[in-house]
Amino acid sequence: xxxxxxxxxxxxxxxxxxxxxxxxxxxxxxxxxxxxxxxxxxxxxxxxxxxxxxxxxxxxxxxxxxxxxxxxxxxxxxxxxxxxxxxxxxxxxxxxxxxxxxxxxxxxxxxxxxxxxxxxxxxxxxxxxxxxxxxxxxxxxxxxxxxxxxxxxxxxxxxxxxxxxxxxxxxxxxxxxxxxxxxxxxxxxxxxxxxxxxxxxxxxxxxxxxxxxxxxxxxxxxxxxxxxxxxxxxxxxxxxxxxxxxxxxxxxxxxxxxxxxxxxxxxxxxxxxxxxxxxxxxxxxxxxxxxxxxxxxxxxxxxxxxxxxxxxxxxxxxxxxxxxxxxxxxxxxxxxxxxxxxxxxxxxxxxxxxxxxxxxxxxxxxxxxxxxxxxxxxxxxxxxxxxxxxxxxxxxxxxxxxxxxxxxxxxxxxxxxxxxxxxxxxxxxxxxxxxxxxxxxxxxxxxxxxxxxxxxxxxxxxxxxxxxxxxxxxxx
Ligand code: P53
Numbered sequence: 001x002x003x004x005x006x007x008x009x010x011x012x013x014x015x016x017x018x019x020x021x022x023x024x025x026x027x028x029x030x031x032x033x034x035x036x037x038x039x040x041x042x043x044x045x046x047x048x049x050x051x052x053x054x055x056x057x058x059x060x061x062x063x064x065x066x067x068x069x070x071x072x073x074x075x076x077x078x079x080x081x082x083x084x085x086x087x088x089x090x091x092x093x094x095x096x097x098x099x100x101x102x103x104x105x106x107x108x109x110x111x112x113x114x115x116x117x118x119x120x121x122x123x124x125x126x127x128x129x130x131x132x133x134x135x136x137x138x139x140x141x142x143x144x145x146x147x148x149x150x151x152x153x154x155x156x157x158x159x160x161x162x163x164x165x166x167x168x169x170x171x172x173x174x175x176x177x178x179x180x181x182x183x184x185x186x187x188x189x190x191x192x193x194x195x196x197x198x199x200x201x202x203x204x205x206x207x208x209x210x211x212x213x214x215x216x217x218x219x220x221x222x223x224x225x226x227x228x229x230x231x232x233x234x235x236x237x238x239x240x241x242x243x244x245x246x247x248x249x250x251x252x253x254x255x256x257x258x259x260x261x262x263x264x265x266x267x268x269x270x271x272x273x274x275x276x277x278x279x280x281x282x283x284x285x286x287x288x289x290x291x292x293x294x295x296x297x298x299x300x301x302x303x304x305x306x307x308x309x310x311x312x313x314x315x316x317x318x319x320x321x322x323x324x325x326x327x328x329x330x331x332x333x334x335x336x337x338x339x340x341x342x343x344x345x346x347x348x349x350x351x352x353x354x355x356x357x358x359x360x361x362x363x364x365x366x367x368x369x370x371x372x373x374x375x376x377x378x379x380x381x382x383x384x385x386x387x388x389x390x391x392x393x394x395x396x397x398x399x400x401x402x403x404x405x406x407x408x409x410x411x412x413x414x415x416x417x418x419x420x421x422x423x424x425x426x427x428x429x430x431x432x433x434x435x436x437x438x439x440x441x442x443x444x445x446x447x448x449x450x451x452x453x454x455x456x457x458x459x460x461x462x463x464x465x466x467x468x469x470x471x472x473x474x475x476x
Contacts, residue, residue, distance in 0.1 A: 002406045002473055009123065009417055010469040011083035012076060012424020012441070013374050015130040015175065017059050019427040020089060022066035026105040029095025031132040032194055033059045038433035038448060041346050045433045047190055050135070056450065058428045058435065063444045064454050065425075069113055071456065072425055075442055077120040079462060080469040084122050085373055085420045086113075087130035087175065090156055097134030097152050098141075102159045110160075114167040124168045125373065125420065127237060128157055128221065130175035131191035131430060143194025144210035147291065150217040157221040158228075165229045172309045172373070173218035176239035178266040183207040184332040187431070205288045215269045216296050219303025235307040235371060236270035240358050246319040246336050255320035258327035259334065264365075267308060271366045273301035285326075307417060308362055311374030312401075315341070315354035346378050346437060352400035359408035359416065369415045375401055376422040378429065378437035381459065389443055389459040398461070399476045406473055421465075425456070441465050 017033035030051065038056045039045040048055060065072060076084055090097065092106030114124045133143070141148055157173075179188035180195075183203045189195035193210040197203050218236065225232045243259045245252035261278050268276045274297065283290055317338040320327065341349045355375070362370055377397035381389045398421060408414040423439030426446075431437075435446050441462040446452035467475045 003410050004406065004416075004473050006472065007082075008472060009083040009125070009170075009371070009420070010472075011081040011085060011122070011125070011418065011420040012079075013085035013125075013420040013422050014065075014424065014427055015087045015127065015132070015430070016089035016092075017062070017087075017130070017132040017428075018423075018430060019063045019065040019425065021060065021062035021064040023060040025066065026092060026109055027095055027103045028089065028106065029091035029097070030135040031089065031091040032135055032138060032190060033132045035135055036433060040432050040434055040448075041437075043432075044185070044187060045431075047186060047196070050139075058433045058448075058450065061450065062428050063426065063446060066109070068454070068456075070116055072442070073116050073120065073122065075456065075458070075462075076122060076424065079441060079466045081120075081122050081424075082469070083125050083170070083418060083420065084117050085125040085127070087127040087132065088160055089132050090129060091132065091134050093159060094134060094152070094156055096136035097156075098137065100155075107159070107163055110164065111167070114164060118167060123170065124164075125170040125172075125371075125418075126160075126164070126168050127172045127175050128160060129153065129173065133194050135194075138194040138196065143190075143196070144213050145193070145195060145206050147213055149194075150213050150220070153214075153217045154220055154224065157217075158224055161225045161228045161232070165232075169229075169231060169233055170371075171225060171232060171234045172237040173221050173234065173305075174214050175237045176311060177211065177214060177218075177237065178263055179239050180207050180211060181263045181329075182331040184330065191430070205286070205290075208283065208288060209290050211266065212290055212292055212296070215266065216299050218270065218305075219273070219300045222303035222305055223299075233306045235309040236267060236305045237309040237311075237373065238264065238267050240310040240312050240362070241314055241316050242354055242358050242361060243316045243318050243335075244338065246317045246338070249320070251320035252318065255323055255327050255329075255334070256318050259318050259329040262329040263331075267362075267366065269300060270305045271308065271368060273304045305368070307369040307371055308366060309371045309373040310358070310362065311422065312355050312358055312372060313375065313422075314349040315351040315357075316349070344377055345380065346432070348378070350377070350397060352404045355401050356404040356408045356412070359405065359414045360412050363412075363414050369417050371417040372405065372419045374420065374422040376439040378423075378439055380436055381426075381438050381443060389457065391459045391461045394439075394459070394461045395464050398465070402468065402473060402476060
């Protein structure tokens, strides 16, 4: 018997903009996800100036969960989910983001959704901001480059905490807040922080400023949340891709360490309530002169998180050779391949041991309960001649990762709250906007061009995961 607790939170994870659709219904406003087109592996999604007719915006309809959630939650229940991670679309509650009063229809939708989960004993796990801030906050305020965003976010957070305080116990503030460590590309700064850059601007400085405002907003939200309901468990959410040194060359070791610092200082601020020395020294050296007040630093100390939620899909590897003397990490430039590891069809390194490494690393660093809130394999699924989807590749991926997760609990003593594989029902890929990159236990009939009946089908992995949950991870 493994030592996974009996109340271990097995479930699945999604985000509002990737599955709800109904982008204009119930008073919803336009979000940053609504102005991103469909792309594919190697081709970035286009971020358009508003919604342009004739372009393919896959999030507008997504998988129409907005109208079909009852059927979908029933299927989650059939698999035995103990929890369901989703996000609240900010634009359903505050369509433009700067209103003073929330939109009742949006609030009612999530009341109904959470009630439907609770009816089956499924605990909602809720991310407040998952790549879907109101687009109006981008055009009018410049996204999180503007301090005003802290108050807009807090208004949203407070309304959610108050409205759902008796329905939702587990919260997270900003999804994968550290993706924007890759500020060289447009995707992460836009989805994390609503940042658009003019040519010649210092992207890096703007990103650190935006991240600071988010960290302050997160800390304040944690504090407000605990005042509203002391039983709330409020976590941060980090995209965890451990960065391995490519050789035992001391400079590679140091490069990997410095790169990890740049990707994960966000967690230090969330957990310890202050910036680590390596970051303050870096800001000084770069002469960033960030707007970081004494009051901000006090707020950070008062709003530290209860747990660390994180996604784990892949590991990275790094060599010092491409970097500079100071080991300044550049995510678009410095990463190298890892010969010991296979990759998915979308080039993501498949590394189950990396999950055990991650669980140990996060424990060593932060000594907090951990929650794996995303993990999974994006793959193409096809119906076989018998009319079924035999997704053994997905089962193999998940099994290997769950095995390592259990070792981390059993052998390493990691304190783990739960496991929610990503995209438990097929949905729109965040990175590419494709439907073809599927993660689900449940197949949704829809293709990249938006054709399909939207009917749902159980894949082989559906039955497999059901047994995993029923046996609390014994039957893999
Ligand atoms: P997609 C990059 C690296 C790691 C996780 O991603 C990432 C990304 C962004 O693409 O995002 C998370 O759909 C994110 C989800 C997303 C999921 O991973 O690109 O929290 O919204 O769908 C998988 O395959």
